[in-house]
Amino acid sequence: MLLSSSQRPGLSMNLGLRQNPSIPLAPGARYSVPAGQSRVPLTCHAATGSAPAAGLRRRSLQLQRREPEEDDQTSRPVQPKIMDATTTSFSTDEDVPLPPMVDQQYLSDTKFVDFDISSNSKRALVEVLRYERCSLVQAAAIPVCLGPADVVAKAKTGTGKTLAFVIPAIEKVLADRAPRGKVSVLVLSPTRELARQIGAETSRMLSFHPGLHSMVVYGGVNPRSNLREMMSRMPDILIATPGRCWDLMNNPGLQSMLSAVRLLVLDEADNLLDMGFRPQIASILRGLPPTPRRQTFLFSATFPPDVNKLAGVALKRQHEYVDAVGRGEVATHGHVEASCRVVPLECLRGQLLALMALHMAQEPQYKIIVFLPTAHLTAYLAELFVLAGLKKSGLVAIHSRMAQSGRDRASAAFRGGSRQVLFSSDVSARGVDYPGVTLVIQVGAPSSRDQYIHRAGRTGRAGRPGQCTLLLADFEEAFLTQLADLPITRINQPLQLPPPLQQQQQGQQRVDAPMSEGLVREPERAFARAAERIDAETRLSAFKSVLGYYRGHQQMRFSSRQLVDIINGYAVEVMSCPSPPPLSPHFAKKMGVHGVPGLVMSDPAQEEEGQEWQEGEEGEGAGGRGRRQRGGSDGGGGGGGGGSGRRAAAEVEAEEADGGAAATDGVSGGHGTVGGGR
Numbered sequence: 170m171l172l173s174s175s176q177r178p179g180l181s182m183n184l185g186l187r188q189n190p191s192i193p194l195a196p197g198a199r200y201s202v203p204a205g206q207s208r209v210p211l212t213c214h215a216a217t218g219s220a221p222a223a224g225l226r227r228r229s230l231q232l233q234r235r236e237p238e239e240d241d242q243t244s245r246p247v248q249p250k251i252m253d254a255t256t257t258s259f260s261t262d263e264d265v266p267l268p269p270m271v272d273q274q275y276l277s278d279t280k281f282v283d284f285d286i287s288s289n290s291k292r293a294l295v296e297v298l299r300y301e302r303c304s305l306v307q308a309a310a311i312p313v314c315l316g317p318a319d320v321v322a323k324a325k326t327g328t329g330k331t332l333a334f335v336i337p338a339i340e341k342v343l344a345d346r347a348p349r350g351k352v353s354v355l356v357l358s359p360t361r362e363l364a365r366q367i368g369a370e371t372s373r374m375l376s377f378h379p380g381l382h383s384m385v386v387y388g389g390v391n392p393r394s395n396l397r398e399m400m401s402r403m404p405d406i407l408i409a410t411p412g413r414c415w416d417l418m419n420n421p422g423l424q425s426m427l428s429a430v431r432l433l434v435l436d437e438a439d440n441l442l443d444m445g446f447r448p449q450i451a452s453i454l455r456g457l458p459p460t461p462r463r464q465t466f467l468f469s470a471t472f473p474p475d476v477n478k479l480a481g482v483a484l485k486r487q488h489e490y491v492d493a494v495g496r497g498e499v500a501t502h503g504h505v506e507a508s509c510r511v512v513p514l515e516c517l518r519g520q521l522l523a524l525m526a527l528h529m530a531q532e533p534q535y536k537i538i539v540f541l542p543t544a545h546l547t548a549y550l551a552e553l554f555v556l557a558g559l560k561k562s563g564l565v566a567i568h569s570r571m572a573q574s575g576r577d578r579a580s581a582a583f584r585g586g587s588r589q590v591l592f593s594s595d596v597s598a599r600g601v602d603y604p605g606v607t608l609v610i611q612v613g614a615p616s617s618r619d620q621y622i623h624r625a626g627r628t629g630r631a632g633r634p635g636q637c638t639l640l641l642a643d644f645e646e647a648f649l650t651q652l653a654d655l656p657i658t659r660i661n662q663p664l665q666l667p668p669p670l671q672q673q674q675q676g677q678q679r680v681d682a683p684m685s686e687g688l689v690r691e692p693e694r695a696f697a698r699a700a701e702r703i704d705a706e707t708r709l710s711a712f713k714s715v716l717g718y719y720r721g722h723q724q725m726r727f728s729s730r731q732l733v734d735i736i737n738g739y740a741v742e743v744m745s746c747p748s749p750p751p752l753s754p755h756f757a758k759k760m761g762v763h764g765v766p767g768l769v770m771s772d773p774a775q776e777e778e779g780q781e782w783q784e785g786e787e788g789e790g791a792g793g794r795g796r797r798q799r800g801g802s803d804g805g806g807g808g809g810g811g812g813s814g815r816r817a818a819a820e821v822e823a824e825e826a827d828g829g830a831a832a833t834d835g836v837s838g839g840h841g842t843v844g845g846g847r
């Protein structure tokens with residue numbers, strides 16, 4: 170194992186890594202594992218190639234993946250524990266044991282015992298997490314994070330970034346605990362599911378630290394219970410979504426809870442620092458000690474090219490940059506088979522069905538995530554597929570419009586089950602570690618290139634195999650330019666639906682066919698019948714969310730005429746509506762499509778203004794990046810111009826609705842967060 174720094178004395182020495190004399194330490198060089206040893210090109214990244222931005226010291230990393238030893242039992246793939254989601258009930262995600270990281274090539278030679286960390290943390294790593302060796306990012310980042318510097322750390326999805334900051338966070342608390350009644354470490358996460366996951370990992374790591382306490386808070390649950398718990402015992406480590414954190418810190422009893430924070434961690438930092446979250450993050454930062462007195466870690470698989478832009482927001486002028494992806498190395502995993510299909514809109518849903526059916530036929534323990542553009546469309550299509558004949562117990566939906574309890578159930582069922590499909594909006598796009606996902610399908614252009622990378626990263630985690638397919642309608646083809654440098658195979662051959670799967674015998678168990686024969690033999694008919702059974706409100710919400718999504722997309726610009734064509738086609742071809750649902754003039758104006766030929770309008774007399782705007786807040790994901798405004802109303806009321814429409818769509822940024830939810834729960838009296846939803 171080899172790791173070097175950018176020749177700053179002392180940096181590589183305390184890493185406990187063995188030097189490999191056969192590999193030179195050329196900055197910027199790429200090294201490959203000899204053929205046959207690893208399918209994955211190893212980037213030993215020396216980040217000194219281009220000038221680091223002012224104030225940012227690039228940590229030069231040269232990492233060599235550990236080669237599996239011949240008799241290395243642990244290098245053999247371990248099948249995730251299989252549980253039938255229909256018969257097993259999980260109260261929380263944390264109840265479900267995670268399978269170990271299976272591909273040991275993704276581990277470094279560095280062992281956790283080599284670090285200068287507390288024996289109780291080491292014990293938790295051995296006895297609870299059962300990890301011996303660090304992943305590459307852990308080997309690189311933990312020693313740096315244990316020091317005093319602020320750190321920006323980048324590593325591919327699913328490579329163990331969570332522990333890379335959790336371990337140092339615990340050590341910081343042990344070394345310099347905040348006074349009684351105050352939080353020592355604040356970890357912010359953009360989504361509730363990720364917050365819970367970080368909380369679970371932290372709890373495991375605290376197993377032998379009985380004096381230390383962590384707590385997770387997020388929107389959608391009663392904030393009074395958070396308040397009560399915090400008042401009775403303030404956590405040393407608080408893991409929060411930004412909205413709930415802001416609400417709690419504005420409660421009179423908790424105003425100074427963050428005033429002694431020693432360490433702030435922003436997980437999915439690029440997401441938290443983009444314009445959608447930034448105002449809220451900036452407000453939270455004002456309640457924290459200033460940067461010289463506070464340490465900050467930013468972690469993500471993706472950062473904007475100019476990382477230094479983030480520096481002004483949260484970091485000290487001098488900070489370390491740990492890059493375990495490697496310059497010139499792509500951000501996606503080479504071991505994930507990535508493909509893309511561009512099809513006429515009328516074939517989109519059929520191809521989705523075929524992709525799922527083929528994968529189910531080929532992969533007995535399939536676990537598929539289907540990412541969809543908006544929360545309302547996710548809800549609609551999940552219902553449509555089930556009514557059309559996809560086995561109900563085999564499909565789970567999760568999106569931001571669900572009650573938190575439903576989200577928890579969905580997440581736990583998918584985490585613990587196999588032979589499952591998860592229809593998801595972007596709430597599952599980042600950070601969420603569902604074990605054993607065999608296929609990710611992204612339907613429609615993601616909101617950005619980075620979002621593509623994060624969604625794709627839900628499979629192939631920790632070196633496991635996986636497949637990822639991007640399924641675009643022809644009008645979205647331009648989005649592919651965003652992904653031009655990523656290894657994605659374009660497939661033009663349309664897929665045929667395989668013959669219906671019959672009941673199968675798997676081991677001792679009989680498993681039912683995942684889809685009805687009717688759906689496989691006559692899908693169009695099955696979908697048309699199913700659509701008739703979905704209520705008009707659900708249909709309208711999904712339809713409007715599609716308009717909002719494409720109206721606000723940052724990388725694809727459509728004229729109003731094109732938009733109307735797109736949504737009309739979507740309604741009929743994807744949603745199986747007999748005709749496009751009528752839009753109110755108010756909403757049409759908001760979206761900048763009022764008066765466009767082909768748009769089906771409702772009777773203005775039936776319009777309910779207040780409700781209308783709420784329903785309009787659905788263009789999640791695409792619209793928001795860098796465009797969301799606070800306050801929930803653009804005050805304009807429209808006009809047919811694209812500017813107004815884009816702004817309206819932008820306002821419905823894909824942020825977790827937890828801020829808004831918390832505000833209405835009355836913790837702090839509200840703060841006007843736009844409660845969008847992914």
Ligand SMILES: Nc1ncnc2c1ncn2[C@@H]1O[C@H](COP(=O)(O)OP(=O)(O)OP(=O)(O)O)[C@@H](O)[C@H]1O
Pocket residue numbers: 267269270276300301302303304307324325326327328329330331332469470599600601602626630631
């Ligand atoms: N040292 C290790 N040994 C074995 N497994 C590990 C190790 N570190 C982490 N893992 C496992 O690897 C998986 C991925 O870890 P984690 O979720 O922290 O990745 P991540 O890099 O934060 O991913 P994302 O970019 O999607 O947020 C988890 O299941 C975790 O338990």
